[in-house]
Amino acid sequence: MMKGFGDMMKQAASLQGKMQEVQEKIAAMEADGVAGGGMVRVTLNGKGYASKVSIEKDLINPDEGEVLEDLIAAAINDAKSKLEEVSQEEMKSLTEGLPLPPGMKMPF
Incomplete structure (x- = not known):
């Protein structure tokens, strides 16, 4: 029984490392939002902060x-x-194959 617990702890540590990698990857992302047919553009970083705003002069x-x-x-x-x-x-790619209860979201 302890062997199973040890394996579970190794899996949890591995998951924690992967989780941190995914969070860093998300934080480094940028997304552009557009409105008015492209007349207004906003760029947000992965943490949700605006890094750029562009407005057509008209x-x-x-x-x-x-x-x-x-x-x-x-x-x-x-x-x-x-x-x-x-x-x-x-x-979703991080948690694929994990035995998580239905509806459980990551991070906890």
Whole structure:
């Protein structure tokens, strides 16, 4: 019985190392969010922080501030959803083949 426990601990340590690698890979990623047909672009890093914002000069009009605000928010949300999708795929590849209960998400 102890042999099985030792194997389980080795597997857990290996998984922890792989988890750290995946988290570092995700943190190094970038995702571009686009709105207004490409007139607003936002780049988020893997931790969800904006690293770049690009706005077509035609959109910078004091009378239409709300439109610009909405497009910036939409571009951020687009980038965030792309990051989440890629992160989930990375985590899924990490946990493939593990005997995890249904619905259990990583990281814990």
